[in-house]
Amino acid sequence: MVRKSEEPIELIAGQYLVGTDVPEGRYQVTNTGDGTNFFVYDSSGMPIVNTILGDGMVGTGDYVFFTTTGDMIETLGPVKLLPIE
Template structure:
C-alpha cells in the first residue's frame, strides 16, 4: 500500500515536471515572439504588415529609379544641346572670320581695280595723245599696222605720195605741196596692211 502511494506520488511529480517544462516553453516562445516583433518594428506590426511595407518600399524605389532615369535622359538631352550649341558657336565664329577675310580680299580687289582703272585711263590718255601727235615719215615705204597706226590722216609735204592696199591695189596717188604741180595736203584712211610710199619726208597728222 505504501509502495503504491510512493509510485503514485512519483508519477504525479513527473507529470507536473512535464507540464512545467511545457509552460516554460510556451512562456519562452511568447516572450521571444513578442521581443522579435518589437525589434523588427516599434509599432508591433505583424509579418504581413512588414511584408506589405517592404513591397511598398520596393514600389517607391522603382518610382524613384524611374524618375532618376527620366532626369538622366533630360540631362543627356540638355548636354547634347549644349554640345551642339558649342559646335554652332564655333562654326559661327569660323564663318565670321572667313567673312572678315573675304571683306579684306574684296577691299584689296577694289583697290586693285581702282588702280588698274587709273592706269587704263592714263594709258588711254597716252594713246589719245599719241594719236593726236603728227607722225613724221622720211622718204621710203611704210606698212600700216606695223610702222604706222591705223586711222585717218592728213598727209602734208612736197613730194609724190602713194598708198596701196595689202593686195597691191592703188588707194592714193598724189603730189603733196604747193606750186604748179603740187595738189596740197591729202586726207586718207590708213588701214591695216596698207603700204605708204613717200618720195620725200611726209607728215601724217591724225584727224577725226
C-alpha cells in the same frame, strides 16, 4: 575736220607698213619739203592713193585719206601725217 590729240607722224622717203610702222586711221598728209609723190597701196598691192603733194605750182596741198592694217604707205620725200577724226 578735227585733229586728234595724237602727235603728228613724220616720215622720210620710204615705205611704211600700216599696223607696224604707222597706226591705221584717218590722216591729213602734208609735205614738209619741196613736194613729193605720195602713195597708199592696199594689202593686195592696188593703189588707193596716188597724189603729188606740193605748194600749188606742182601738185596740190594737203590730202586726207583712210588707211587700214596691211596697207603700204610710200612717200618719195618727207611728209607729216596728222591724225584726224
